[in-house]
Amino acid sequence: MAPALEAQVPQDQESLPQNNNFLNSLNDATHRSKVTVIGSGNWGSVAAKLIASNTLRLRFFHDEVRMWVYEETLPSGEKLTDVINRTNENVKYLPGIKLGQNVVADPDLENAVRDSNMLVFVTPHQFVEGICKRLVRKIREDAEAISLVKGMEVKMEGPCMISTLISQQLGINCSVLMGANIANEIAVEKFSEATVGYRNNREVAERWVQLFYTPYFIVTAAQDVEGVELCGTLKNVVAIAAGFVDGLEMGNNTKAAIMRLGLREMKAFSKMLFPSVKDSTFFESCGVADLITTCLGGRNRKVAEAYARNGGKRSFDELEAEMLQGQKLQGVSTASEVYEVLSHRGWLELFPLFSTVHEICSGLLPPSAIVEYSEKLPRSF
Numbered sequence: 410m411a412p413a414l415e416a417q418v419p420q421d422q423e424s425l426p427q428n429n430n431f432l433n434s435l436n437d438a439t440h441r442s443k444v445t446v447i448g449s450g451n452w453g454s455v456a457a458k459l460i461a462s463n464t465l466r467l468r469f470f471h472d473e474v475r476m477w478v479y480e481e482t483l484p485s486g487e488k489l490t491d492v493i494n495r496t497n498e499n500v501k502y503l504p505g506i507k508l509g510q511n512v513v514a515d516p517d518l519e520n521a522v523r524d525s526n527m528l529v530f531v532t533p534h535q536f537v538e539g540i541c542k543r544l545v546r547k548i549r550e551d552a553e554a555i556s557l558v559k560g561m562e563v564k565m566e567g568p569c570m571i572s573t574l575i576s577q578q579l580g581i582n583c584s585v586l587m588g589a590n591i592a593n594e595i596a597v598e599k600f601s602e603a604t605v606g607y608r609n610n611r612e613v614a615e616r617w618v619q620l621f622y623t624p625y626f627i628v629t630a631a632q633d634v635e636g637v638e639l640c641g642t643l644k645n646v647v648a649i650a651a652g653f654v655d656g657l658e659m660g661n662n663t664k665a666a667i668m669r670l671g672l673r674e675m676k677a678f679s680k681m682l683f684p685s686v687k688d689s690t691f692f693e694s695c696g697v698a699d700l701i702t703t704c705l706g707g708r709n710r711k712v713a714e715a716y717a718r719n720g721g722k723r724s725f726d727e728l729e730a731e732m733l734q735g736q737k738l739q740g741v742s743t744a745s746e747v748y749e750v751l752s753h754r755g756w757l758e759l760f761p762l763f764s765t766v767h768e769i770c771s772g773l774l775p776p777s778a779i780v781e782y783s784e785k786l787p788r789s790f
């Protein structure tokens with residue numbers, strides 16, 4: 410029998426004791442907060458750069474920022490970590506950008522987190538659970554986490570947001586940061602905005618805002634972790650749909666229609682899973698702004714466009730490897746995870762765009778199906 414796919418309401422987070430050690434350290438310059446970035450892909454590297462500029466500037470942070478690197482050997486035979494530390498550039502995932510001399514790449518996960526009380530998770534979502542398992546009992550008791558990861562997991566017990574997974578596995582509070590944030594643009598300091606989603610502690614949220622905020626990266630806080638995180642997660646499914654529209658050369662009006670229908674499903678799905686999700690969150694950077702930028706310029710859109718141009722004959726895995734060279738798509742697996750939730754809940758018919766995206770990605774429907782269901786929608790949809 411199918412398990413009851415109840416959303417995993419993160420009760421443990423509601424009942425987590427206030428992290429008093431962390432709060433005390435916020436106002437005590439002698440106990441400077443130490444930051445580790447867990448992940449070093451395209452966005453992970455930019456996050457390290459943003460953070461490193463602030464830890465040098467603000468007295469309540471240690472200057473050094475550790476960045477955990479999933480080690481790999483480059484075609485030159487050198488280790489990626491060694492090259493990052495020698496050149497101050499992530500030559501594979503963010504070439505041409507200096508990270509800041511205070512960023513130290515570290516391939517040893519345990520060592521990278523050992524002294525840190527601010528843990529920034531930023532890896533593709535499929536790797537987070539494995540990383541957390543390796544971190545159990547290895548982190549400081551007063552640690553706080555923030556997730557920049559856009560994605561979700563579906564467990565036997567139900568859908569589980571990545572921030573909840575981190576909280577549950579490590580027993581720490583986890584905020585989120587999402588937004589219209591194409592990493593390569595922020596790397597060259599083009600203006601953008603982001604949203605920190607927090608649960609109940611405004612002071613902790615403010616500290617995360619300070620860690621990321623720069624004149625070209627404006628960060629605001631919203632007390633709606635699930636809403637912020639679901640926006641960042643679900644927009645990747647809509648971006649795949651937008652890519653199909655581009656690949657089939659359907660034009661701007663069709664793309665705008667897909668984005669509108671997608672936003673509608675994002676909001677309905679989020680609120681049906683978590684009734685606490687606020688309408689206002691969809692108007693923050695994490696909501697409509699991220700949806701727009703991803704559907705215009707993101708990697709999910711780009712690879713989905715190629716998939717449609719090839720008539721679905723080349724797999725997403727093949728296109729991802731060829732086009733992204735080690736960077737990872739989140740939209741295809743998220744569409745599958747969302748589909749699983751919709752099937753178990755009997756909601757498939759309520760979410761025709763989300764379900765069609767998954768059915769196209771898995772080869773059950775052709776890319777052209779992305780608009781076909783819309784003829785059957787009720788007029789009020």
Ligand SMILES: NC(=O)c1ccc[n+]([C@@H]2O[C@H](COP(=O)([O-])OP(=O)(O)OC[C@H]3O[C@@H](n4cnc5c(N)ncnc54)[C@H](O)[C@@H]3O)[C@@H](O)[C@H]2O)c1
Pocket residue numbers: 448449450451452453454478479480502531532533534536557558559560590591592593735736737738739
């Ligand atoms: N790139 C962007 O513009 C952007 C912007 C905002 C949010 N995000 C989100 O940030 C998260 C991380 O994306 P990214 O762009 O930094 O990464 P990426 O897609 O550029 O790179 C993939 C990363 O995964 C690592 N990796 C590969 N195999 C691994 C394994 N088995 N275990 C652990 N790590 C492994 C690689 O070393 C690399 O660092 C994603 O959830 C993404 O949606 C990305």
Ligand SMILES: O=P(O)(O)OC[C@H](O)CO
Pocket residue numbers: 559588589590591592645648699702703706707708709710738739
């Ligand atoms: O390149 P994408 O499609 O993974 O999207 C990147 C960011 O999430 C945009 O905010």
